[in-house]
Structure formats: C-alpha cells, structure tokens
Amino acid sequence: MRGNPRDSPEIRVSKTLSWILRHGAQSEKIEMRPDGYVRVSDIVSFAIISSKFQGVDFETVENIVKNNDKQRYKMVKEPDPKSPTNEEVWWIRANQGHSIKTVAVDMKRITSAWDIPTGIAVHGTTLEAWSLIAQKGLSKMRRNHIHLAQGVPGSGVLSGMRRSSQILIYINVQKAIDAGIEFFLSENGVVLTPGNAKGYLEPSFFKKVERIEGKNRVPLPEWDSPDPEYDKLQEEAAVTVEGMTGGNPDALAVQPLQSEQAQEVVKSENSLVDQTEKLSI
Incomplete structure (x- = not known):
C-alpha cells in the first residue's frame, strides 16, 4: 500500500485510495468516468486481487x-x-488533485475574487520549495490544477493546504483573473487554477508572502506591500474560517460563509506525486 510504513493501516489505505482516484486508475485498469467517478465495487475487486490494497x-x-x-x-x-x-451502484471520486488529464470534476467557475467565500486564496509550501517558487511562480506540476486554501493553518483543517506549511503565499486572484487566468472552486472548498499556458501562476500575482514562525506569521518584507484593506480582509477571513469550523480544530472550513466584505458579491502517494506535492501544496 501507499504511504509510510510507520503510518497506521487506516492512513495507508486512505493514501492508496487517494492515489488510485487521483493518479492511478488508468495504470491499474480501473474504469473511470469522465467526471472522475469509479465504481466502489471495482475498488473492492481491485483490493481483493491486488497486493497493493488488500x-x-x-x-x-x-x-x-x-x-x-x-x-x-x-x-x-x-x-x-x-x-x-440500469441498476444503481455506488460510485466514488476524489474531489480534486487529479493528474489524469481526461478527468473533469464538477467545479464552480470563479469570475471575481469575491466568489471565494472568504475572499482569500492562499498557498502553503515549504521553505525549500519557496526559493524556486519565488523565481518561477507556483506550478501545477503533473496535476491538473494548483491548489489554494481559503484560510491559514490553525483555523481548522483546510482543504488545499498542508498542516506542515512554512510559507504562506497569498494570491491576488482578481489581478490574475483580469490577466486571463482561470479559477474554480471545488465541491470541498479548494480554490483551483490551471495557471497560465505553461501551468504556472507567476510571482506577479503574489499579493503577499508570510513565513510561519511558531504561532506567528511574519511578512517577508520584499513581498509585503502595505494594504490596509487587504489586511482587514485577512482578519475577517480568519473570523469567517473560525465560524466555518465552529472552533473545532478538526472541522472542515469550506461552508459557504462570506466575510463581511464578501457578503455582497459572494512522504507520499508515490515518488512523483510526493515531489509534486512538496512543490505544489
């Protein structure tokens, strides 16, 4: 099974399922619909005959x-x-994170930054990855999209962001949209973008960048242009995210609540995926 041998069996099963639904269905000859769904019975059958997923x-x-x-x-x-x-059967899909190019999951197109419930789109990454991202921008790598969260670590479990993030990159979504970059909102609240024609979201679309130091977030001076309105939006987003999670650190912060300003407009699965995620999430 996928995952670290030290992981619990439950975590390894979940990582293997994630790998199949996001990346491995074709190689394992598991039939997948264009919208990313596969039969649960096919997953179970695969588990019976495969040493990877028993x-x-x-x-x-x-x-x-x-x-x-x-x-x-x-x-x-x-x-x-x-x-x-025409018997009804159970189907399962991953809500986002696919590298299978033929998959097109249901997503809501974002036409304005205010279509994002919190009004914020932020990408978490590592210090190691940041040195390259600062020069070239965020890359979707082998995946179909770059993933952005609606908040920051510590405000609940946020889809689109790793708990281990050391650098927070806030995106100027409206500027990117105005430049022709597409954005979408997945069913579980992740902000997704394919980037430009080469799959990059360039540094020119970075609004600000912060480094996490303990419980504090310290702006990187060269990436911090004073913007009181945006700072206020960040604060409101934090409150909104807290409301989404109900104060529960294990809750999911993706319910369609808006910040005050937005109310009106509204290591790994495999070595390749591991390297992708280190740089892209």
Whole structure:
C-alpha cells in the first residue's frame, strides 16, 4: 500500500485510495468516468486481487469517505450504464488533485475574487520549495490544477493546504483573473487554477508572502506591500474560517460563509506525486 510504513493501516489505505482516484486508475485498469467517478465495487475487486490494497471492503471505503477531515472524496449512488436493468451502484471520486488529464470534476467557475467565500486564496509550501517558487511562480506540476486554501493553518483543517506549511503565499486572484487566468472552486472548498499556458501562476500575482514562525506569521518584507484593506480582509477571513469550523480544530472550513466584505458579491502517494506535492501544496 501507499504511504509510510510507520503510518497506521487506516492512513495507508486512505493514501492508496487517494492515489488510485487521483493518479492511478488508468495504470491499474480501473474504469473511470469522465467526471472522475469509479465504481466502489471495482475498488473492492481491485483490493481483493491486488497486493497493493488488500483487506479493503465497501465498509472500509465508506468509513474513509465519512471520516476524512478534508472531504477529499465523494460517494454517490447512481445508475450503472453497463447494467442491462440500469441498476444503481455506488460510485466514488476524489474531489480534486487529479493528474489524469481526461478527468473533469464538477467545479464552480470563479469570475471575481469575491466568489471565494472568504475572499482569500492562499498557498502553503515549504521553505525549500519557496526559493524556486519565488523565481518561477507556483506550478501545477503533473496535476491538473494548483491548489489554494481559503484560510491559514490553525483555523481548522483546510482543504488545499498542508498542516506542515512554512510559507504562506497569498494570491491576488482578481489581478490574475483580469490577466486571463482561470479559477474554480471545488465541491470541498479548494480554490483551483490551471495557471497560465505553461501551468504556472507567476510571482506577479503574489499579493503577499508570510513565513510561519511558531504561532506567528511574519511578512517577508520584499513581498509585503502595505494594504490596509487587504489586511482587514485577512482578519475577517480568519473570523469567517473560525465560524466555518465552529472552533473545532478538526472541522472542515469550506461552508459557504462570506466575510463581511464578501457578503455582497459572494512522504507520499508515490515518488512523483510526493515531489509534486512538496512543490505544489
């Protein structure tokens, strides 16, 4: 199974499921719909015959979906087009993070920065990755999109951001949209962008950058242009995110609550993916 051998069996099963749904379905010959869904029965059958994913049944998959703090997955019961009686079966997909180019999951197009519930889009990364990102920008790497969170670590479990982030890159979404960059909002609240034609979100679209030092966030001087309105929006976003999580550090902060300003407008799965995620999330 995927993941670190020191991880619990539950975590390794979840990482293997994530790898299949985001990256490995084609290589493992598991049929996938254009919207990213695969039959849960196909996952279970794969688990039975594969040494990579043994001991997984329907209940295991269902529990992973229900208990995942970032709501990475979605299960639905829909007709099976291959069934002569149009029988309904269970399907599962990853909500985002795909490298399979033919997958197009349901997403809401963002036409204005105010379409983002908190009004904020921020990318968390490591100090090591930042030295390259500062020069070239954020890259989607082998994935279909660059992932951005609606808040910062410490305000609940936020889809689109790692807990281990050391650098926070705030994106000027409106400037990027005006320059022709597309943005979308996934079903579990992650802000997604394919970047430019080369798959990059260039540094010119970075609004500000902060370094996490303990419980403090320290702006990097060369990436911090004074903007009281944006600072206020950040503060409001933090309150909004706190409201989304209800003060629960394990809750998911993706409910459609707006900040005051936005109310009116509204290591790893595999070595390749590990390197991708180190630089892209």
